[in-house]
Amino acid sequence: MSATEALIDVRNVTRHYQRGPDEIHALDDLTLSIPTGHFVALMGPSGSGKSTLLNLISGIDRPSSGDVVVAGQTLNDLSEDELAKWRARHVGLIFQFFNLIPVLSARENVALPLLLTDLSKAEQGERARTALRVVGLEDRMDHFPATLSGGEQQRVAIARAVVTDPDLIVADEPTGDLDARNAEAILDLLRALKTSFGKTIVMVTHDPRALRFVDDAHHLDKGVLLDDEAAARASEALQASLGSAPPTEAVES
């Protein structure tokens, strides 16, 4: 591993899609390093390749060329089976629309990723309870998703993402479906996972508020990363767009 202890090394990665006769360059020779224990935002316009990059980092998809190395493991060296096992052990996934199973309680939803482990049923339940405690929802663990607010459902989804104690948490627009107050609570919680538990978090977001919570923001445009100067300008412009918004304290609770 490099001297900077990068958890994630994306090396000259290209991802092309064939759509009919057209080849779409979702990512074009992209190189990016993310240090262990950082909370990082991936930003950029729609179609710029953010989700594509996130899917490569989490081993959901494979590059057309180049390498993705996570915690010293070159993901391309793994077979489909090995990759699935690797993901289960190392990555926690968080989505925009929570993706909870409606007929399962919060606790059962959180315990789902543990079904693949050797843990006893009792131990799985205990771990799920602990994860729900971390996100502040232990008292709701027997509730079903439909009886929880959007913010609470996302916290359950975060508990599900951390229940296996992964090194890496990836989140694709986790605040996209939440109001301002719940969005800030989720960003705060993700930051706490980094600060208190040393998790590395990579989050795709359009939310300018996220800039106050992350260590770095990388900006994509048409499948390439903006250089540092252009990225700083893009972050400033996003933050300026927040200037006219009312302060969070004023948001009705």
Ligand SMILES: Nc1ncnc2c1ncn2[C@@H]1O[C@H](COP(=O)(O)OP(=O)(O)OP(=O)(O)O)[C@@H](O)[C@H]1O
């Ligand atoms: N499975 C696919 N097949 C063909 N083209 C795809 C596929 N997935 C993504 N693309 C294309 O690759 C480009 C990047 O898509 P991606 O989903 O990474 O964008 P994004 O930055 O996440 O956008 P958004 O903010 O809208 O979610 C787009 O042009 C998209 O249409």
Ligand SMILES: [Mg+2]
């Ligand atoms: Mg996307």
